[in-house]
Amino acid sequence: MKNPFDNPVYWLDSRARVRERRLWILASFFLSVPLAISCLLLATIVKPEHSSFPGAGIAISSVAVFSHCALLTLLSALGAAQRISQERERRTLPALVNSPLDARRIANGKLLGAWRFSAWLACLTLPFLAAGAIWGGLSIPTLLFAWILNLAVALSAASLALGLSGLFGRSLSAYLATGAALFLWCAVIPIVGGIAMAAAAPTENSVERLYEALTIWHLPMAPQIWLYMGSDTEVPWYIVFCPALVVWSSICLIGRALAIRGLRREVH
Amino acid sequence: MSEEEVEKRSAAGVGDSGDVVLRATGLRKRYPNGVDAVRDISLELRKGEVLGLAGPNGAGKSTLLKLLAGLLRPAAGHVEVLGRDVTGNPSEAARLIALMPDPLGVYTDVSSAEYLEFFARVFGYRGEDARRRVRETAEILGLGPWLDSEVETLSAGWQRRLALGRALLSDAPVMLLDEPAAGLDVGARASLLELVRGLAGQGRSMIVSSHILPELEDLADRFAVMAEGRWVQVAKGRDFFSRDDLRMGLAPEDAPGAECSVPARRRIVVEGDAATVERAAAALRAADVPFEESALSSTDLNSTVLAVLHSASQGQLRRTP
Numbered sequence: 001m002k003n004p005f006d007n008p009v010y011w012l013d014s015r016a017r018v019r020e021r022r023l024w025i026l027a028s029f030f031l032s033v034p035l036a037i038s039c040l041l042l043a044t045i046v047k048p049e050h051s052s053f054p055g056a057g058i059a060i061s062s063v064a065v066f067s068h069c070a071l072l073t074l075l076s077a078l079g080a081a082q083r084i085s086q087e088r089e090r091r092t093l094p095a096l097v098n099s100p101l102d103a104r105r106i107a108n109g110k111l112l113g114a115w116r117f118s119a120w121l122a123c124l125t126l127p128f129l130a131a132g133a134i135w136g137g138l139s140i141p142t143l144l145f146a147w148i149l150n151l152a153v154a155l156s157a158a159s160l161a162l163g164l165s166g167l168f169g170r171s172l173s174a175y176l177a178t179g180a181a182l183f184l185w186c187a188v189i190p191i192v193g194g195i196a197m198a199a200a201a202p203t204e205n206s207v208e209r210l211y212e213a214l215t216i217w218h219l220p221m222a223p224q225i226w227l228y229m230g231s232d233t234e235v236p237w238y239i240v241f242c243p244a245l246v247v248w249s250s251i252c253l254i255g256r257a258l259a260i261r262g263l264r265r266e267v268h
Numbered sequence: 269m270s271e272e273e274v275e276k277r278s279a280a281g282v283g284d285s286g287d288v289v290l291r292a293t294g295l296r297k298r299y300p301n302g303v304d305a306v307r308d309i310s311l312e313l314r315k316g317e318v319l320g321l322a323g324p325n326g327a328g329k330s331t332l333l334k335l336l337a338g339l340l341r342p343a344a345g346h347v348e349v350l351g352r353d354v355t356g357n358p359s360e361a362a363r364l365i366a367l368m369p370d371p372l373g374v375y376t377d378v379s380s381a382e383y384l385e386f387f388a389r390v391f392g393y394r395g396e397d398a399r400r401r402v403r404e405t406a407e408i409l410g411l412g413p414w415l416d417s418e419v420e421t422l423s424a425g426w427q428r429r430l431a432l433g434r435a436l437l438s439d440a441p442v443m444l445l446d447e448p449a450a451g452l453d454v455g456a457r458a459s460l461l462e463l464v465r466g467l468a469g470q471g472r473s474m475i476v477s478s479h480i481l482p483e484l485e486d487l488a489d490r491f492a493v494m495a496e497g498r499w500v501q502v503a504k505g506r507d508f509f510s511r512d513d514l515r516m517g518l519a520p521e522d523a524p525g526a527e528c529s530v531p532a533r534r535r536i537v538v539e540g541d542a543a544t545v546e547r548a549a550a551a552l553r554a555a556d557v558p559f560e561e562s563a564l565s566s567t568d569l570n571s572t573v574l575a576v577l578h579s580a581s582q583g584q585l586r587r588t589p
Contacts, residue, residue, distance in 0.1 A: 008389035091373035
């Protein structure tokens with residue numbers, strides 16, 4: 001079996017992306033927001049009587065898990081949203097398509113590049129998680145599991161953005177489409193689900209669980225919230241993680257398929 | 269097959285299969301906006317042959333090159349390279365046909381070495397093999413001093429060499445160069461064309477499309493003029509300049525005191541430098557043949573192509589056998 005990382009597109013990506021100032025700015029922003037919040041939280045330790053937080057560790061853990069989840073989802077999508085459309089804009093795609101690499105390998109290379117950026121961003125959160133654990137926050141296994149969930153959401157968002165990028169000739173269109181798709185996933189579906197559930201007013205627990213599974217538990221932060229709640233929730237784990245796993249995997253596969261389709265459309 | 273069709277196929281080199289590297293048959297391409305960019309083009313290219321492709325903007329030259337490279341799928345017809353069908357399949361075509369498109373589309377945010385190494389990897393080289401291939405290609409292109417420079421910082425001429433390097437890395441027997449010297453100054457153009465000429469000398473078959481006709485004149489073994497998606501003239505080398513319907517046979521030595529009768533409204537082509545043309549003009553004046561002074565020019569590919577296109581638009585074209 002071929003090593004998937006032995007891909008020239010991924011190889012080029014690893015060299016060109018490092019120099020892209022825009023991505024460094026994104027990474028700095030990614031780091032600075034929770035850093036500032038964490039510093040504020042740690043400052044409350046100095047005068048704990050002024051703080052209503054249950055504990056700095058818990059607070060830092062929460063900031064690390066949830067703010068990073070939101071940022072990671074958003075920035076992973078932004079980092080991937082122009083990877084194919086930009087090639088069209090710069091007219092570099094014909095040379096790439098007129099090569100022995102087929103659309104599948106090009107898409108795989110692009111996807112691995114986008115995923116590496118997400119993974120790299122996710123790694124930046126590890127010190128925050130460590131700080132949260134040190135100050136008595138969530139347990140290390142729980143934090144690590146939350147980190148893996150964050151990473152999985154980021155990979156899904158990056159795949160979706162890459163796929164949409166393959167469909168558009170302009171990066172601006174690709175960004176807008178990615179934003180619209182994320183809004184649909186993270187806002188419209190839960191709102192519509194909430195309205196539908198309120199209108200249907202299901203009396204049976206199983207129907208309510210089904211509504212939740214379809215509209216809530218696959219959202220980027222939902223399984224992490226379940227983890228954070230721990231034993232306080234009655235929702236069984238499989239109601240949370242099965243929809244999340246199915247939806248996130250599907251988004252990855254759909255994103256890749258769209259990217260391949262977009263590249264194949266170059267030959268028309 | 270009509271007589272005209274047979275004549276057109278013959279002019280395009282179709283029919284004699286000896287040493288044929290690339291064969292395109294009956295290519296047609298219509299864009300979604302309804303424009304017929306290529307209409308029934310057939311073509312054969314032999315080993316080591318350079319075909320110069322000329323024609324006005326919108327004639328279909330770039331579309332034809334993309335069809336040949338598999339980057340566009342034709343509505344009809346097919347393309348074979350060394351007997352393998354590569355129609356509408358750029359991945360399959362890539363090892364056999366190297367395209368240098370216009371615009372170049374080079375990655376500007378990497379160094380020249382990285383750019384070349386990327387394409388070396390694309391063509392299956394890895395590690396030290398890839399780097400050796402890059403060094404060899406850079407040597408051919410004279411890119412050595414610029415290997416560590418960001419592509420963005422290179423001049424247009426060096427970027428064109430880099431794009432040519434990408435085409436070279438494939439080792440493809442056929443190269444399609446779309447406007448290889450566009451936007452270059454005289455020196456850079458001469459230098460690039462010298463390079464292309466050297467590659468042609470090594471046995472690569474090439475189709476060179478260009479608006480800068482003198483560069484084709486120097487390079488090509490055969491010339492083809494396209495207009496509105498069709499061949500309007502295809503001829504070998506100097507035959508292209510000796511079309512019966514364009515030439516009056518007024519040799520320079522005949523010019524002083526030449527007795528010639530020129531049918532009305534015919535174009536006269538005199539081969540030679542400006543002095544020769546002036547002598548011929550003097551001969552015409554002496555013979556009391558009316559002609560437009562402003563139309564005086566020495567014979568070159570520019571004027572010949574313009575004449576061909578003019579003839580085509582007037583429906584007067586006679587194809588060179």
